[in-house]
Amino acid sequence: MYQLLFFVFAGAAVGFAINLLLQRHPIHSALSLIGVMASLASLYLMLGAEFIAAAQIIVYAGAIMVLFVFVIMLLNAGEEERTQRSRFAKYLGLPLILLLVTSMAAVIYRQVPQDAMVRFGDFPGRTADIGRRLFLNYLLPFEVVSIVILVAIIGTVVLARKDSETEGPGKAVVSEK
Amino acid sequence: MVPLSYYLILSAILFTLGVAGFLFKRNIVTIFMSVELMLNAVNLTFVALSYSLRQLDGQIIVFFVMVIAAAEAAVGLAIIITVFRNRESLNVDRIDLMKL
C-alpha cells in the first residue's frame, strides 16, 4: 500500500515537473509547479513530516506560487516564442541531462545501504520537537531569517513601486549603447 | 515500505529537471520557476535524510530553505517587473544590452 502511494505521488511529481519544461505558456508551467509541490507535500506526509507538509502547502504553494501567478498575469506574458535555439541545446541537451541524472542516481543507489527502508510510522519526532529544537539550537538563523524577510520587503517596495514621475517603457533611461 | 534510495533518486530526478529547465527555457519567469523546482528537490532530500537519520534537523533546514526561497522569489519577481517595465519582453534572448 505504501509502495503504491509512493509511486503514485512520485510519478505525479515527475510528470508535473516534465510538464513544466514542456509547456510554452508560463502560466501552465506555474500550475504544473503547483502540482509538483502538492505531490511533494503528500510525500512529506508519508515521511512523517507533518509540519513541513503543511508549510509546503501554505507557504510554497499558497504564497510563493500565488505570487508567481500574479506576476505572470500582471505582465501578461505571452507564449514563449521559438527563438533560435543553439545546436548545443537541441542535440547535446537531452543526452547530457540523462547522463547527469543517471550518474547521480547510480551514485545514490550504490551508496545508500540496501536495508534503509522508509515505512509509515516510526517517525523521528513531532511538531513540538521541531519547535524546541528550532529555538534551542537554531535560534540565530531564525533571527537572521527575519532580517532576510525585512530585506525582501524593502527590496520589493524599492524596486517595484510606481514612481509618480516616471512610468512606462517610454520613459526608460538607457545609459549608453 | 520503500527503500530510502527511491526517495533520494526521485529528488535527484527533480533536481536535474530543474537544472534542465534553467539551462534550456527562454522565458525568465519559467527559468526562475525551474530554480524553485531545484530547491524543492533539495527539500525532499533533506526530509528523506531526516527520516533515515532519525533527527529533526533536516526538517528544520527545510523550514529555512522555504523562507529563503520565498524572500528570493519576492525580490526576483520584483526585478523581473522592473526589467519588463523598461522593455516589454520577457524573452531572455532579447535581454542582452551588455555583450562580451
Next chain:
Amino acid sequence: MLSEYFSAVDFLVLKPVILLTLFGVGVMLTDLLLEERHRYLSAVTALVGLGFAGVQMWMIQSQMRQAEVNELEAFRGAVRLDHFGIFFFWIFLISSAIAILLAIRYLEIEQEHHGEYYALILFATVGMILLAIGTDLITLFVSLELMVISVYILTGFLRRDRRSNEAALKYLLLGAFSTGILAYGMSLLYGLSNSTNLEEIAFAISQRPAGDPVVLLAVITVATGLFFKVGAVPFHQWLPDAYEGAPTSITAFMSVGPKAAAFAFLLRMFMLPLGPAREQWLPLLIGVAVATMTLGNLAAVSQSNVKRLLAYSAISHVGYILLGLVSGNDTGLKGIAIYLLVYAFMNMGAFAVVVAMRRRDLIGDEIDDMAGLMYKSPTAAVLMMIFLLSLAGIPPTAGFLGKYFIFLSLIESQHFTLAVIAVLYVAVALYYYFRIVAVMFMREPVDWELPTLAPGIRIALGVTAAMTLIIGLYPEPFIQIVSRTVLP
C-alpha cells in the same frame, strides 16, 4: 532568565550585528523624516552605525585579549568568533563605509537617492559578518542569502536604467541557481554526517573511504555553488554584466565586501568539512584557478568599458587567490588574507575614481571618458594610477604584497608551473592596466567636465590611496596581523 536559550556569550558575540541591524532599521526611519536635500544624513546615520559596530568589536577584541581567549563559540556551535572572523569583520566594515561614502553624490546625480540604499548596505554587512563567523550549515546558508539578496536589490537600484535591471536579473538568476546547487551539496553533507556543524561534517568525511563517490558528488556540488559566488570560471558569467550594470558605488562594494565574504565562506568550507577530501578537489581547484586567471586576464585586454575591465580584472584576481588555496600551506592562507585586505583598498579606490567620473550628462565609465584626466584633475589621475599599479602588483604598492605571498606559497608547495603561469599573467595584466594610465596621461581631453569630487568621494579616495601606499611601504604590522588570523 532565558538562560536556556540565550547566554551572555551569545549576546556579546552578537552585539556588533545587533547594532548594525538596529541602525539599518533606524536609517529607514530617518529617511522617512528627511527631505530630499538632507538625505545625506541617512548616510551619516549609517556610518555612525558602522562606527558603533566597530567600537563594539574593538571592545570584544580587548576583552578576548584580557581573558587570553582566542575564540568565542556561541549559539551552541553555530558561530565561532575567532581571529579569522574578526579580520574579515574589519574588511567588511571598511568596504561598507566606503560604499556609503561613494554613494551620496552619485545617487543624487542618478536621482535615486533613497535611504533604503544605506539600510540595505548595513543588512548586507550583517549577512557578511555572520558568513565569516558561521560554523554551521544553516547559519552559513541563511547569512549568505541575506547578503546576496541585499546585493541583488542594490544592483538593480537604478530602476529606470536598463543596464541596472539587466545586471540585477542576471545576477539574481545565476545566484539563485547556484544557491540551489549549493543547497543540494549541503543536503549530501548532512546525509554523510548526520549533522550541520562543520567540525562534525569534517570528522564524518575523514572516516569515509578515499574516493567515496558520494563525497565526490558532495564536493563537486558544494564547490560549484561556492565558485559561482566568488565568480570563478566557468561560473563567472554573471560577473561582468552585474559589475557593468550596477550603480558604480555598488560595483565597488560588490567587488570587495561580498567577494571577501564569499571567500571567507569558501575557505571555511574547503578547510573544514571538505578538508579531509583534499585529494578529490585539488585537481578541480587547480583547473578552475588556471581557467579563471586565463579568462580574466585575456578578456580584460579587449574591454573598452572601465567597469567591465575592472570586472574581468576582478575575475583574474579570484584566480590568484584560489592559487593560495591550492598550495594550502600557511603562507598561502596568509597570502589570501593579505590579498583580500589589500584588494579591498585598491579596488574600491579605482572604483571611487570611476564614481567621480559620473556627471550630470555623462556616465563616464568608458575608457575614452578618462582621456586626458591628467590635465583636468591631476589628483584623480595620479590616484587612479596608484590604484592601477597596485592592482597590477607593482612594488612599492600594496598589491605587490598579496601576489608575493601567493607566489611564495606556490613555490613552497612545489607548484612551480603554476607560479610561472601566474607571473606570466601578471605581465599580461600590466598591459591593460597601463592602457588606462596611458589614456589618462597621454591623450587630449575630450571635454573639460571636471570629475565630481564630492566630500564623500574625497574621503574615500584619501583613505584607499593612503592605505594602498602605507601597506605597500610599511607592510610589517599588517603581515603580523594576518599571521595571527591564519594560525588556527
